Amino acid sequence: MRAARHTRAAMDLVSSFVASFHPRSLRPMLRANYARELTSWAFMPVMLTGINAGAMGVILKKTFSGVPGTTEAGLALAVGTIGAATAVGNLTSTVWANIACGRAKVRLIVLLMIACSICVGMIAFTPASNFGAWMMAGLVLIGWIFWSGVITIRAAVWRANYPSGDRTGIAGRLASVQAVISATSVLVLAEILDAFASESAWGSQALNSMQISWIKAEDVDEFAFRIIFPTLAVFGLIGALVYARVRLRGQSRLARIERTSTSGRGALGNPFTAFVVLKRDPAYRRYIICQFIFGAGNLLMMPILALVLDERFNASYLESLLVTAIIPPVLMPLAIPMWARLLGRMHVIEYRAIHSWLFVVAALCFLFGTLTLQYWLVVTGSVVLGIAWGGGVLAWNLGHQHFAPPEEDAQYMSVHVVLTGVRGIIAPYLGVTLYELLRPGGLEAWVFGVAAVITGIGSLGFVILKRREGTRGAPHSEPAPKTD
Missing domain, CATH: 1.20.1250.20 (MFS general substrate transporter like domains)
Known part of the structure; x- marks a missing residue:
C-alpha cells in the first residue's frame, strides 16, 4: 500500500513537471508566442549538435585520426579551434546587437538560424583529408558566429514579448528542453557513428550487405557523415520556419526607439570603450x-x-x-x-x-x-x-x-x-x-x-x-x- 502511494506521488510529480512546460501554464497573452518558441526549440537543439563543441571535438578527433595527410598535432589544433568557437561567437555578439538595432528581429533570427543550419549541412561534404579536418573546424566556427547572433537578438525578443515576472521561468523551460533534446541527439548520433566506425560494426555490415553500387567498401565509414549532417540541418530549417511565426510585440515602436536612441550604442558598437x-x-x-x-x-x-x-x-x-x-x-x-x-x-x-x-x-x-x-x-x-x-x-x-x-x-x-x-x-x-x-x-x-x-x-x-x-x-x- 505504501509502495503504491509512493508510486502515485512520483507519477504526480512527473506529471506536474511535464505540465509546467505546456502553454496553458502561462497567461493567455503569452501562450501563442511561447508555444511557437517551444516547438521551434524541439527542433533547433538537434541541429545544434552539429556545432556542439563537446561533441564535434570528439567527432573530429576520432574521424580524422589516421587519415593520410593528418598529424596528431594538427588534429589537436583543429580540436582546439572547435573548443574556441563559442568564444569567437561571444566576441561577435556586440556586432550582432548593433546589426539588429532598428531592424525586424524575428526575421533576422530566422535568417541566422538558416545560415547556421547550412553550415551544419555542409559538414557532410568534408573530404577525408587534412583539409577536411580544418573544413569541419571552420564550419563549426562559422556556425557559432551565426548562432551567437541568434542568442543575442533573441534576448531582445524575450524582453518585448514576456513580462519580467514570467521571463526567467520561460527561459528556464526553454533551456531545459534544449538540454534534454541536445543530450538525446548526441546520444543517437554517437550510436549511429559507432555503427559505422569500422567494417565489423553492425551498421557497416548492413550497408555492405545491401551492395549499393555508389558506396565503395573503403568509404562505408564515411557514409554516416553524408546522411547525418544534412539530417541535422533539416531539423534546423524546420525550427527556423516555426520560429518565423513568432510575433514581436511592439516591433514598430521598438525599431523607432532604437533608430533614434544613441544611449548604449557606443558599448554595443565598440565594446572596448566600456573598459x-x-x-x-x-x-x-x-x-x-x-x-x-x-x-x-x-x-x-x-x-x-x-x-x-x-x-x-x-x-x-x-x-x-x-x-x-x-x-x-x-x-x-x-x-x-x-x-x-x-x-x-x-x-x-x-x-x-x-x-x-x-x-x-x-x-x-x-x-x-x-x-x-x-x-x-x-x-x-x-x-x-x-x-x-x-x-x-x-x-x-x-x-x-x-x-x-x-x-x-x-x-x-x-x-x-x-x-x-x-x-x-x-x-x-x-x-x-x-x-x-x-x-x-x-x-x-x-x-x-x-x-x-x-x-x-x-x-x-x-x-x-x-x-x-x-x-x-x-x-x-x-x-x-x-x-x-
Whole structure:
C-alpha cells in the first residue's frame, strides 16, 4: 500500500513537471508566442549538435585520426579551434546587437538560424583529408558566429514579448528542453557513428550487405557523415520556419526607439570603450581578474578531454560523447534551482568562493582518471562538471549585475562578454599546446593538473576577495536571459 502511494506521488510529480512546460501554464497573452518558441526549440537543439563543441571535438578527433595527410598535432589544433568557437561567437555578439538595432528581429533570427543550419549541412561534404579536418573546424566556427547572433537578438525578443515576472521561468523551460533534446541527439548520433566506425560494426555490415553500387567498401565509414549532417540541418530549417511565426510585440515602436536612441550604442558598437568601468570600479576589476583566471582553467579542459578519450582510452563515440556532451548538459538544468537559491542569498563573490571549487574537483577527477586509465573517474568528473555548469550559467548572466548601476548594465556586461571571448580563444590553444609538449614523455594527463592549478588560483582569489570585501547578499537588476 505504501509502495503504491509512493508510486502515485512520483507519477504526480512527473506529471506536474511535464505540465509546467505546456502553454496553458502561462497567461493567455503569452501562450501563442511561447508555444511557437517551444516547438521551434524541439527542433533547433538537434541541429545544434552539429556545432556542439563537446561533441564535434570528439567527432573530429576520432574521424580524422589516421587519415593520410593528418598529424596528431594538427588534429589537436583543429580540436582546439572547435573548443574556441563559442568564444569567437561571444566576441561577435556586440556586432550582432548593433546589426539588429532598428531592424525586424524575428526575421533576422530566422535568417541566422538558416545560415547556421547550412553550415551544419555542409559538414557532410568534408573530404577525408587534412583539409577536411580544418573544413569541419571552420564550419563549426562559422556556425557559432551565426548562432551567437541568434542568442543575442533573441534576448531582445524575450524582453518585448514576456513580462519580467514570467521571463526567467520561460527561459528556464526553454533551456531545459534544449538540454534534454541536445543530450538525446548526441546520444543517437554517437550510436549511429559507432555503427559505422569500422567494417565489423553492425551498421557497416548492413550497408555492405545491401551492395549499393555508389558506396565503395573503403568509404562505408564515411557514409554516416553524408546522411547525418544534412539530417541535422533539416531539423534546423524546420525550427527556423516555426520560429518565423513568432510575433514581436511592439516591433514598430521598438525599431523607432532604437533608430533614434544613441544611449548604449557606443558599448554595443565598440565594446572596448566600456573598459573604462574597470578603471572606475576597483571591486569589479578585482572580480573580473579572478573570473578571467578561473574561467581560463575551466575552458582549458574541454579540448583535452576529446584528445585523451581517443588516444589514452580508445573510447567509442558513445563513451567519449557521454563525458563531453551528454552528462554535463543533462545535469546542468537539474542543478540550476539549487544554485539559484544559493546565489539569491549572497553576493556573487561569496557565491563564486563556494561554487568555483567544483571545477577544481572536476579537473582532478579527469587528471587521476587519465593517469590511472579509470574511465569511471572521468565520468565522475563529467558529473561534477555538469553540476558546476548549472551554477556557472547563473553567475555568468547575473554576476556583473552585483556591481553595475542599472543604467550602466550594458557596459559592465560588455566587458564581461569580451573577456569571456578572449580567454575562450586563448585557453583551448594553450591546452592543446601543453598537451603536444607533454605527449612525447607520456605526461599529457598533467594538462588537467595545470587546469586544476589555474582554476584553483582563480577560486582562491574569490575566497580572498570575499574576506577583503566582506560582501553579503546584494540586490541586482533584472537579468537578460541567456541559456546557451
